[in-house]
Amino acid sequence: MKRTFGGTPVTIEGEEVKVGEMAPEFKAINNDLSVYDSKEDRGKIVVYSVIPSVDTPVCNIQTRTFNEKVGELGDGVKVVTISVDLPFAQQRYCAAAGIDNIATVSDYNGHDFGRKYGFLMKENMLLARGIIIVDKDGKITYTEYVPESGDAVDFDKAFEEIKKLA
Template identity: 40%
Template sequence: MSVERSGVVTFKGGPMTLVGPELSVGATATGATLIGAGLAPVNPLEAGAGKTKLFIFVPSVDTSVCSLEGKKFSDASQAFGDDVAVFLVSADLPFAQGRWCQAEDVKNLTMLSDYREMGLAKSWGLYLKELGLYARAVYVVDKNDTVTYAEIVSEVAAEPDYAAAVAAVQAA
């Protein structure tokens, strides 16, 4: 039986249910196999081993807020250097993610899809039961896979705190 949490997020003011336990600062991040470019399986914790990892979770890159968020984090991540891995995760098919990257000229984010099982969404407590999508969230995971920053945006249609997330990456 999975954990369900209410009262954490809304979508356009309506209450949503998050499925899965909350992943808090100080916890060890758990991995899952997601789908990357070319339908290749990718475990982001393994792909980013030895690096600080910035996880950007969005409902869909085909929405204006998600697109804007992806572009803002893409711009910010240009200053991070090679010791930071940046992953944008959604339930979009990898083909849609690739089209979005091409249309927005985004080349420095590793796009990952959880469309098959939503396994990472459920294990990190970010699965929106009513929508079948990710909640909007940002996590920073250090080189030892410990969560050092976590923000689940309370209104799915709102943007995250970019400055806090970037500061957390720089501090990790």
């Protein structure tokens, strides 16, 4: 799939993951600078909400929407928003925006998630926009790779898939 950022084509590092595959394990950085290890979320339905930066309007909408709706998804669902924003910026954003129902993690240090899931844009080292849903057994059940990073994800399709699993 061709992807763009601001209308300009970008090169994606890594391969897109596919429905039915086991979700690759990865590490990122929590807002308190501790290590986030994806394998710790096994046994839960995990939604990876992937954004370029919390400081942009579309990313703000995506993050706020998941934060608001997560309560409707059930106790066994965890939403993890991933960007390459520094943990300090994510923490500041979450405090200012009242984001307290979802986790935010940073992929800035090594880009482990971006490369393993096919989201890292080589030209600007940001993550492209999308959603990955992983079931309790660690299998990918839904993917959305948005062709233009400035466009919104399809919330209806994502929530439909989550409700099937929850």
